Amino acid sequence: MKKRLVLTLIVALFIVFGAFAADAWYYNMEIQEFSFSGLQNVSPETINDALYSYRYKPFTDELFEQLQTDLYAVAGIDFFTADAEKTDDGGLRVVFEFYEIPMVGAIQYDGNEVLKTRELREAQTTFAVGDFIDPDKKASFEAAVQQLIAAYSAKGFIEVPIEYEIVKDEDLNTYTVVFHITEGDQVRVTQFIFKGNDSFDYSTLKKQVSSKVKSLFNNGYLDEVKLKEDSAKIAAFYQTNGYIDVIVSDPIIDYVESTSDKYLSATVTFEIVEGQQWYYGGMEVYGNTIFSDEEIEDAKSMKVGSVLNLEAVQS
Numbered sequence: 604m605k606k607r608l609v610l611t612l613i614v615a616l617f618i619v620f621g622a623f624a625a626d627a628w629y630y631n632m633e634i635q636e637f638s639f640s641g642l643q644n645v646s647p648e649t650i651n652d653a654l655y656s657y658r659y660k661p662f663t664d665e666l667f668e669q670l671q672t673d674l675y676a677v678a679g680i681d682f683f684t685a686d687a688e689k690t691d692d693g694g695l696r697v698v699f700e701f702y703e704i705p706m707v708g709a710i711q712y713d714g715n716e717v718l719k720t721r722e723l724r725e726a727q728t729t730f731a732v733g734d735f736i737d738p739d740k741k742a743s744f745e746a747a748v749q750q751l752i753a754a755y756s757a758k759g760f761i762e763v764p765i766e767y768e769i770v771k772d773e774d775l776n777t778y779t780v781v782f783h784i785t786e787g788d789q790v791r792v793t794q795f796i797f798k799g800n801d802s803f804d805y806s807t808l809k810k811q812v813s814s815k816v817k818s819l820f821n822n823g824y825l826d827e828v829k830l831k832e833d834s835a836k837i838a839a840f841y842q843t844n845g846y847i848d849v850i851v852s853d854p855i856i857d858y859v860e861s862t863s864d865k866y867l868s869a870t871v872t873f874e875i876v877e878g879q880q881w882y883y884g885g886m887e888v889y890g891n892t893i894f895s896d897e898e899i900e901d902a903k904s905m906k907v908g909s910v911l912n913l914e915a916v917q918s
Contacts, residue, residue, distance in 0.1 A: 635694035641701040645679040679735035708777030714784040726754035759824035790825040799875040830854040842913040848878035
């Protein structure tokens with residue numbers, strides 16, 4: 604219904620100031636004044652700034668087209684109508700009636716206990732109080748939900764259902780966004796387990812993992828995103844040491860008995876299929892006319908017979 608109304612108004616604008624403008628009394632008259640109504644949350648100063656450069660210029664189709672472009676660039680303007688009036692001394696006054704996009708009046712969080720409201724405000728950067736966003740467009744609100752879920756994931760929460768609610772204030776043309784959060788259980792890692800690692804010991808592989816286990820100095824939050832990155836880091840370590848066919852599983856999470864009633868404990872297992880270790884056997888080069896085969900070989904960081912470093916080959 605709203606789209607039909609907007610189209611009707613745009614057509615009306617075109618009729619008033621478009622096709623018949625050349626025959627109208629105001630065509631080529633100098634614009635002496637602007638007046639407008641309908642603003643609720645957009646500041647009049649912003650509109651005045653957009654209109655300032657058009658005052659005392661002769662009215663033409665081209666001028667009005669550019670004026671419309673500038674007004675629609677003002678944050679919060681949904682659409683507007685325009686009309687021409689004569690001033691007391693017979694000059695031209697252009698009169699606008701504005702219709703605004705609803706404004707975010709407040710953002711609230713409900714159900715959060717472990718993560719404080721301050722932390723959630725810092726995590727949610729998609730929109731802020733004072734932004735003009737159509738409440739019927741879900742993309743911005745769904746993006747905000749994903750940011751909040753990511754914040755919880757980084758603190759060890761695997762499943763956190765979050766829903767948003769729009770509470771409108773029709774009189775003020777604003778609305779409150781309420782995020783309803785069900786925090787669930789927080790999970791902390793108590794141990795890393797590596798299986799299938801015949802060539803490298805536990806301490807060597809643990810150094811490749813950026814995630815931490817619960818200790819006196821670390822919270823040990825289970826972060827699935829970071830753990831998957833750790834799988835890739837382990838694989839990259841193997842590949843720089845000749846195991847170019849290595850396969851490292853996604854992290855396997857197993858819950859174990861917890862020593863606290865405030866969080867769940869879990870072990871994380873990385874299953875590794877090392878494969879065969881490869882060695883560098885040299886490189887054949889074709890088409891080189893400036894540098895000899897020997898010069899190119901000397902420029903390589905790997906020497907024949909050394910362990911194959913896949914990263915060095917690819918670089």
